[in-house]
Amino acid sequence: MVSLEEVARRANVSTATVSRALSGRGRISDATRERVRDAADAMGYVVSASASSLASGRTQNIGVLVPLLDKWFFAMVLSGIANHLAPRGYDITLYNVTDDPEQRRRLFSSSLRRRRVDGLVALSVDLDADDVAHLQDLGLPVVGLGAPGPGLAALRVDDVAVARTATEHLLELGHREIAHIGLDKEAGDEHDIPTLRTRGFEATLAEAGLEPAGFEPADFTIDEGHRAARKLLQGERRPTAIFAASDELAFGALFAARELGLDVPRDLSIVGVDGHEMSEFFGLTTVAQFPHDQGERAGDAILALVETGSLPDDASLPDDASLPFELIVRTTTGPAPR
Structure with a gap:
């Protein structure tokens, strides 16, 4: 050696x-x-990582709190974080945060207190005031990405504006019977991403003097999108357009429409959110939010906090929404049926 x-x-x-x-x-x-x-x-x-840690007081390791490990969106964000950290000599440790109270208690009161990381990125994790208090007690820099906890510095997309953009696109095409597939969150959880998207959808319709042609709750999976869309399309008030809160939900809606003999977009328009890597293959109109770039921005923000104690100039605070998004129109949306 x-x-x-x-x-x-x-x-x-x-x-x-x-x-x-x-x-x-x-x-x-x-x-x-x-x-x-x-x-x-x-x-x-x-x-030597151990020798460097002893000399500098740093582990050269960043922890990432993530709710799901098997979703395309989170994988792309993690890739962006790693892409930014690795050239600067930092590793990543993943901490899966579930809804299980006992698992969360062990994580916040034990695992994170072992001081194996120099800072933390909370990736679209729903954190309540107690969770944030536990994190602040660690004395580590923390950056939120997506749904921030109260009092955390955070980077996020304006999800109300994302939903408005998708819904306005359908309205401009002449649709008036527009349904929504999203995640049914508990009352009071008003700042999580799915709730913000539902709020933007409903507000945009209300401003146009319209009511939703239906809402069907569903987890963000293709199977759930398929189930939810079939239920909406076989209901008494069949929509001419569906705004799905994720591209995976939208893929499921596409499959359901074709199973029911509906032509997309002649009979039904569908728009999703994310900019999934398969959205171009399916011709899906989507509001892209560039998750890999989000990860790089989060990596830049946490390194700035670790190494300088302050955020970079382009990082936002909890109530701001600075990350970009873009409507990409493809073949799943078209004029409303006559």
Whole structure:
């Protein structure tokens, strides 16, 4: 195993200079830093994580709290976070946060208190005041992404505006019988993403003097979108358009429509949310929210807090919504049937 001293001899510098060059801390010329790194790469030298942690007081590790590990959206956000952190020498530890009170208690009171990370990103996790208090007691920087907890610095999309954009698109096409498939959240959970999307949908229709042609609650899966759409389309008031709160729900609605002999978009228009990688394949009109870019922004924000103690200039606060989104019109939406 190559030692620090061997790298120093090859680069013709002191061991202290090698340490500064490879850790990124301390003043050193760019030419010397490059020479040291070239020597380390040529010799296959890898900085010891434990030694670096002892010297710096940091673990070079960022924790990510995530509610689901098997969803495309979360995988893309995690990819963006890793893409930003890895070149800067940071690893990621995932913490799955479920709705089980006992699991959450163990996580916040035990696992996170082992101090194995330098900071935390809370990815679309519903955090109540007690959860946030536990996180603040850790003394670690925390950035929320998506649905923030009370008092957390956060990056998020304006989900009310996302729903407005999708619904206005359908209204502009002449649709007046528009239904919604979303997640049925408990009363009082007013700041979570699905509730905000439902609120934006209903408000946009109300401003047009309309009422929803139906609402069917569903988890964000293709199977649930299929079930929900069949129920709406076989009801007494059949919609001419469906706004689905996620692309996976919209995919299910597409399958249901075709099973029932409906042409999309001649008989039924469908619009989703996310910009799923399969949405172009299905020709799905969607409001893309660029999850990989969201992950990179979150990675940038948490590193800024860890290394400087302040957020970058383009990071927003809890009540702001700064992340971009875009309506992408494809072949699943068209003029309302005559």
